[in-house]
Amino acid sequence: MAPKIKDVAKKAGVSVTTVSRVLNGEKYVKDDLKERVKSAIDELGYTPSHIARSLVRKKTNLIGVIVPDVTSSFYSTILSNIEQTASLNDYNLLVCNIIEDTDKELKYLNVFKEMRVDGIIIMHEKLNDEIREMIGKLDIPIIFSSVKPPDQQFISVIIDDYEAAYDATRYLIGLGHERIGFIGGDMRDVTSGQNRYIGYCKALADNGIPLVEDCVRFGDYKTQSGYTLIQELLDCEPRPTAVFAVSDDMAVGAMNAVRDRGLAVPDDISIIGFDGSQLTELVRPRVTSMEQPIREMGTVTVNVLIEMIAHPEKAPKQDVILRHELVVRDSCRRNE
């Protein structure tokens, strides 16, 4: 039979209220009482029930996290840093891997509500109407990380996707490329899909380079779609001398397709990626990429959320924009 709080109180010769105050770390408990309670706890091997304590404290120290796909290097790196920062602050994570399934997202948001999590982090932006309605009504601090769904009152921790895509395209132009293909993301994504495409178009326009629609394709950020879509770009006449893929996974897929056709990166075609995932260093040639500060993104997300939990009235009104950075590796060369 597991010891209960009243057993601790009896052993220490104090009231149940005193034990409870010690457990909750309240001030103004005399040191000798604290000591007696602590040794009684040790001797009995008593563990306070988190559940019971949550009912008293109205705080669960749980953060619910919605991840689109935990096997993606991008999301798992953010998640890992979310976990580290949460752990440092005594928060635990309830992680839900929705695999892009909005029904599952809705189910998990209900679980978060039932579990009375203290805050929610969402890394998925394809919200349907039910989800919009649900999160609009939830009385729990919510923050989006790495994504920015449209028409939401919630803040996001993101980079400026438009600027980053603009800078990536300008880098290729600076290397002398004028025929630059584009492998975009899902155009339903306001953040990554649309803004990266607009940044690409604007950089071409600002440099007097016409947009060639045959050189533009849209995928789903995964390696397979990069592999498939670049085949069509390689068949264009004349062939692009460079391609901008808006995820590192698609860039790696594209590089494999180029190689499987007997061509070489960067000698025959330059390829630049986006995100800064671990893959960029694991393949040969290593991938030049427009990088998001992935680790910082997880840390900042948790720090802002914890502030929102502690001071709901002072919740930030504006998105937190982190800096993107071009990391030059070996997959792009000057066009001569």
Next chain:
Amino acid sequence: MAPKIKDVAKKAGVSVTTVSRVLNGEKYVKDDLKERVKSAIDELGYTPSHIARSLVRKKTNLIGVIVPDVTSSFYSTILSNIEQTASLNDYNLLVCNIIEDTDKELKYLNVFKEMRVDGIIIMHEKLNDEIREMIGKLDIPIIFSSVKPPDQQFISVIIDDYEAAYDATRYLIGLGHERIGFIGGDMRDVTSGQNRYIGYCKALADNGIPLVEDCVRFGDYKTQSGYTLIQELLDCEPRPTAVFAVSDDMAVGAMNAVRDRGLAVPDDISIIGFDGSQLTELVRPRVTSMEQPIREMGTVTVNVLIEMIAHPEKAPKQDVILRHELVVRDSCRRNE
């Protein structure tokens, strides 16, 4: 003010006990009462508190998971399948990413105890004495997945690492290789480290091939250690014609080092990996690997754990051994 269970009872014209029985899905509640309770819940927008309900039911539907490193493709793939199977069975995950830190593991096991999780999955085998003592005392079903710590009464879902390593080595011997280097894992790991090394040694011995200690190195399963350690193997005289790396990450690191030295895989040296991670398909040449059934491992782990939770008295006494499988890709060739 959020509606409470007594508001639902009042609205439906039934007792609080009846509402509670409906919420808990108990049988023997009349259909018309059920309907009245359900419409009262809908009208009021009542959400039962998971916390309060857990206190009544003595069941939290939470599974605690200890992951060594969520950014590893191997663990994140298992985790993703654990999540899917858990979700199908209405369990939610409390995921703890310990980054090989045993202090953190101990802390999280305490959190699991406090949260009254229904079961625990551990994917980490370097247990220190404190952790051994703690899990020995926990009155919660525990299962290990992909690892087998020594001297434990708990069961594991694993492959036969010895057999798998034996088969991988025999495959290289079958291709005509006689000088076969080895990049092993951490020899403190009873499962992956020691058993894979013993399997390698036994396959050499059974085929009359002497073990050359200069051709054996031990790393930490990560790409960087594969990259570093193969340098020493490449300096051996005569150079090995094939290398067995006991993780795909180390195999990819080794392949990159070979390439960065101006040599080619498999023309100058064959390399075989282990695990079956996504990386095997993402790099060129694609990696021949002795694969674990990673997806099945996550699914089986959860199914066995759920059985243990439901029927503690019928808990399985033996490890569940899954089949390994050689997947031939492009990183090994016949030695002529």
